[in-house]
Amino acid sequence: MAAADGWLLRLRPPEARVDGPALRRLSAIARRHADGAVLLTRRAKLELRGIRDPDATTAALRAAGWMEDETTAALPDQIISPATDIDTAAIADAMTVHQRLHAALSGRDATLDLPDKFAVAIDGGGRLGVPEVHADIRLDALDGTHWRLAVAGSRASATSLGCWQANALTAAVTALIDRFAAAQTAGAPAPRRMRDLLARDGAQRLAEACPPPRANESRSAPRAGGPPILGYHDGLGHVIAFAFGRIGADALETIADGLARRGEHLRLLPDRRVLLPAADANDSAALRAAGALDTPGDPRLGLAACIGRGGCAQATTATRADALALAARAPTVAGAGEVGLHVSGCAKGCAHRRPAAVTLVGRAGGYDVVVAGAPDEPPLWTELAVAAAGSRLAALERIHVAQRQDGETPLAVFRRLGRQRLLELSEAEIAGE
Numbered sequence: 199m200a201a202a203d204g205w206l207l208r209l210r211p212p213e214a215r216v217d218g219p220a221l222r223r224l225s226a227i228a229r230r231h232a233d234g235a236v237l238l239t240r241r242a243k244l245e246l247r248g249i250r251d252p253d254a255t256t257a258a259l260r261a262a263g264w265m266e267d268e269t270t271a272a273l274p275d276q277i278i279s280p281a282t283d284i285d286t287a288a289i290a291d292a293m294t295v296h297q298r299l300h301a302a303l304s305g306r307d308a309t310l311d312l313p314d315k316f317a318v319a320i321d322g323g324g325r326l327g328v329p330e331v332h333a334d335i336r337l338d339a340l341d342g343t344h345w346r347l348a349v350a351g352s353r354a355s356a357t358s359l360g361c362w363q364a365n366a367l368t369a370a371v372t373a374l375i376d377r378f379a380a381a382q383t384a385g386a387p388a389p390r391r392m393r394d395l396l397a398r399d400g401a402q403r404l405a406e407a408c409p410p411p412r413a414n415e416s417r418s419a420p421r422a423g424g425p426p427i428l429g430y431h432d433g434l435g436h437v438i439a440f441a442f443g444r445i446g447a448d449a450l451e452t453i454a455d456g457l458a459r460r461g462e463h464l465r466l467l468p469d470r471r472v473l474l475p476a477a478d479a480n481d482s483a484a485l486r487a488a489g490a491l492d493t494p495g496d497p498r499l500g501l502a503a504c505i506g507r508g509g510c511a512q513a514t515t516a517t518r519a520d521a522l523a524l525a526a527r528a529p530t531v532a533g534a535g536e537v538g539l540h541v542s543g544c545a546k547g548c549a550h551r552r553p554a555a556v557t558l559v560g561r562a563g564g565y566d567v568v569v570a571g572a573p574d575e576p577p578l579w580t581e582l583a584v585a586a587a588g589s590r591l592a593a594l595e596r597i598h599v600a601q602r603q604d605g606e607t608p609l610a611v612f613r614r615l616g617r618q619r620l621l622e623l624s625e626a627e628i629a630g631e
């Protein structure tokens with residue numbers, strides 16, 4: 199896929215696991231053919247960016263065992279809770295469910311032709327469950343043998359189709375995928391995602407498309423999920439993240455060394471996190487020195503930024519350096535667990551096209567400031583130097599702290615206040631500096 203900073207390639211490691219030697223091979227390819235880093239995505243995949251020669255990169259990845267074959271590449275993403283084998287709080291084994299579904303889908307004659315973003319979430323619960331993942335199809339463990347099958351949403355928001363035993367899940371999910379695929383070719387309007395098919399056909403008809411036996415309906419409410427975890431956790435290992443999801447060369451080497459020494463595989467988690475099983479305190483210090491983040495609320499977790507000046511001809515600002523420098527001016531805005539501060543080289547918004555709490559949009563060496571909007575929405579302030587943008591950001595931080603209500607995200611606070619009120623409050627804050 200072409201991007202403003204060169205070609206990008208997304209990779210799906212089998213079972214969301216990578217061992218030390220495979221990571222070393224990938225790191226070498228990133229240095230030789232891309233921008234040197236490996237990126238974590240929000241859907242638990244890996245990405246190489248800044249690729250100069252896509253054919254040579256693909257050949258190198260294939261030789262290193264990193265490319266999927268054509269049949270597997272056509273399968274939908276399966277976002278799994280990848281550590282149910284070691285997480286003592288897990289409810290059920292997600293990996294076996296994933297392996298059965300993968301085998302059933304890849305063993306069929308016809309190649310699936312599904313939308314790129316079509317995804318199945320397989321959530322065995324526990325400390326590393328995937329409750330926040332919005333998927334077309336969700337499987338949520340209810341107990342050791344029963345799973346809820348649901349569509350179009352997260353663990354909390356998906357619409358339940360009922361409860362199935364683990365050994366009947368593969369047939370139910372493949373039937374649902376087949377129904378979606380058939381609807382896509384059955385004439386207009388074709389559903390683009392499962393939510394469209396749900397709106398058209400309703401939950402009852404979708405449930406009837408899945409072969410019985412369904413299990414007891416009263417079991418069909420999964421437990422609520424906790425917030426994503428970070429840091430060291432007994433019995434699991436170390437959960438880490440990186441600013442912008444970018445794992446640089448030093449960190450890749452440190453992680454690969456640790457995995458090889460312990461004979462372990464890293465596990466990819468949604469929201470650009472990684473579990474390093476059985477990592478110890480020595481590994482943690484080295485990882486932090488290489489840029490790993492492991493403290494919940496760290497404002498660098500909520501940053502998004504494109505490559506900026508030097509990597510894209512459209513950019514006139516050093517987006518990532520500015521984002522890192524400015525994050526400290528708005529720690530609760532940036533560190534609230536969503537994209538809080540987006541620094542974009544221009545209104546195209548390659549790093550994050552959707553609304554963030556605050557978006558700085560580069561223009562002529564300075565920034566426009568969009569609050570509670572996407573990069574191409576009208577700014578609250580225009581053409582500010584970096585220092586002035588930082589001052590507005592600090593004012594927004596104080597407004598957020600003073601005005602937030604229980605459970606409200608920074609984006610929701612700023613949306614509730616609205617443009618006029620935000621301008622009034624900001625002027626008062628800046629006048630009082």
Ligand code: SF4
Nearest residue numbers: 202504510543544548
């Ligand atoms: S957002 Fe604009 S400046 Fe940044 S990479 Fe995309 S096109 Fe380039």
